[in-house]
Amino acid sequence: MRIGTAKETYRHDEALFDTPVQRWWLAGLFVAIAAFPFVADAYWIYLGCLVAINIASATGLNILTGFTGLVSLGQAAFMGVGAYIVAWLEINLGTPFFVNLLAGGLGAGLIGILVGIPSLRVKGLYLAIATIAASVILHFVFANWTSVTGGQSGLTMPPATFLGTALDQPDKLYWLIVPVTVLMVLGASNLFRTRIGRAFIAIRDRDISAEVLGIPLLRYKLYSFALSSFYAGVAGGLWAYFFRVVTPESFPLVMSIFFLAAIIVGGMGSILGGILGAAFMTMVPEALKLIVGWLSPWLPDAVALLSPVRTIVFGALIVGFLIFEPRGLAEAWRRLRRFFHLWPFKT
Amino acid sequence: MAVEMSSDEGRTALAVDGLRLSFGGLRALDGVSFTAREGSVTSIIGPNGAGKTSLFNTISGFYRPGAGSIRFFDTPVDGLRPPERARLGMARTFQNISLFQGMTVLDNIKLGRHAHMATGVLEALFYLGRARREEMELRREVEERIIDFLEIDHIRNAPVSALSYGLRKRVELARALAMRPRILLLDEPVAGMNREETEDMARFILDVREEWGVTILMVEHDMGMVMDISDHVVVLNFGQVIAKGDPGQVSSNPDVIAAYLGSGEVDDLRARVREAAGAAGGAA
């Protein structure tokens, strides 16, 4: 970011993308996103949708964990809440998808507030453990509230429809999922230009002095919980439209660890980090699949190794990034950009 | 300038009455009472461990006192949480600088205004209407009234972790100013600073009082500075007020000398007092 010394540049300075170069880059990015489904094949469009869903959820988790400093292992369960709400509404009421997604987000946000309430009394690690409790309890509800959730067999739902068209294939759903994700990411970036975002960061950096400086801790921690799980809920809703089957096993604890890994790898406390991390972590298993494919002539049971290797790689990425690049890919990116001097995002 | 204010009969900005605070068996504050008049500079002095920081923390609302009451202008603040007290205009800096490491200087300063802004979460997400207006207004005010005033233009976009100690203290003062203070609680504002930085800070503190009409309550060990700029001095030892009055009265009080004797700071005190008295005499 350039330092404007003249006072007339505040407005520029306060903008999300403050130089013409950045605006060009941004325009280019939008064009690329819009053109993607026309040039990519089905597999890549499928991946693109998945990446977008994960970006939405990771950005939510980043608000809570990366920016507010409250570790959560409940992100997958909150996605589950959103997914079940969306599936239930779609099946039973057939309301339009944007209504369902909003309801999914709000429902998950409400649960998030409930889970965050212990932050009245406990902080940091205890809270992280409370979120594990929340995932266990929510999992129990998904599996046992059969009349609503369909129990173990879950819910199978019809596709979203838009103006009479069924969005039943990734190339159509792309136009639902990606714009929603873009909106959510922009929203999160905006958040950190205002007092709300600053309060979050202050709580992360030094919560007790934040309080003396005028920030009601509980209220802001709950805001952060609510926002983060709202994002998870909407992402879960998109997930439901994408896979169209929602079961209790769709949102296991390891999925929460996946999102935690995504923001660690990408860069905690950086919007760009959430994006990079989610994209990277979604691609890792695909890359592993590819490698396993190459190896299969030599290693006959290579496919069976896929799942454990993936688990190891996820863990190793978490450990490795925490030790060697704690600010994640976003930091590496920033270094690169400093090197070339013309990157668009102010993060 | 010390003399001209001390004769003034201003309103009482802060009245502390019979404050008690214990940590386990330790009496950190033991019936502390004093008042600070509006627009004055009141200094709290005392050896290390006397309870000065604990007093500040209690005034801010971070600790709940076991007994006693605090009135801020005409409001009893005993039942108020720290953020509510901040909103009323209690601003402070910390002994161990407490800036937010993950933010730039500018954002740290802006954070101080938090309690006086109204942007809600939804507005923030869309950055429309009030959110944009408030942020722009804040930016302008921070630039024109605070950053220029404290001469920190050159570092506004630096991450605070990159700053020198003296500059950090200054940024903390800037953040406190952004809080729209009616009283500024400064916990050892010049500790660890060299002569020149100390003089700068003393000048800033006096300018703040002059220009913003803010009452200053300050904990400080630098006796030269205390004697120079205070209108009123309160001496704390083992959680009790052992003397209060104007700088001249306090520095000649035998109890005060005795309190400092045990801590080995007495020679320093004597030297500073003499030096300060000499300087004041020279100026008059």
Added chain:
Amino acid sequence: MTDWLLLIEVSLAGIGSGGLYAITGLAFVLIYKATKVVNLAIGEILMLGAYVFFGFSAGLALPFWLAALGTVVVAGLLGAGIERTMIRPMLGESPIAVFMLTIGLGSILTGTVELIWGANPLRLPEYLPNQPLFLGDAYVSSKVATAFAIASVVVLIFLALFRFWRGGVALRATASDQAAAYSMGINVPKVFSLSWIIACVTAGVAGMLVGAIGGISPTMGVFGLSVLVVVIVGGLDSVLGALVAGLFIGLLEALAGAYLGGEYKTLATFVLLVVVLMVRPYGLFGTHEIERL
């Protein structure tokens, strides 16, 4: 009509498995006290202990005592290795970061076990006595009873070490004040690695016992979740808390499982956790530090 006999049998079984929670909780508390690390991978370390024992006893067909010894050695080496390569580089980082690191560690261990031994559940060779045991009229699984006895011995060794051994004293000193321990000439890094070694050995032994009772599988790590509840309920830094809460949660799970159904076991545990977090967040015996500004 209450079936008292059933209640007693269920309770005994619960307390028996509670012994295993207690020693694993102890391992957790040890690491927390000495290094202030909240080790979320404790369940995975326990699992690895069980699998290593499986590897020695079933894979290499070693006699029981040799396999057990081998497991203890491997667990100790693992502890030293983890401390040296992952925990020490994080010295001075935020506790949250180290906490997340142990999550990654758990993931690595799970994947490794699955890679070597596969994802399917396995049975350990029978080494615990298997004939039914009666306390009065009440049936007790002799496996559980033996495991409980071994766990008690581990606890006693543990407490004795803590109290009388030089290393144990250094450990306690470090736990109460790290800086002071340093200045007294205690080799704090050594204490760190010692605590990880002892904790991993303890967890490994617990894994051998848990595996002997219920079989082993890569999902055994969820045992660690219950242990997490144990230490929160007892207080993260309380040895006594881990013991008491361990037994209590063993009991609670057994009762919930018997009277409500198996799926209620974890639910009961975590509901308890939520309640404790709300009413007594620092646990039954944990210390609540006053924050300084």
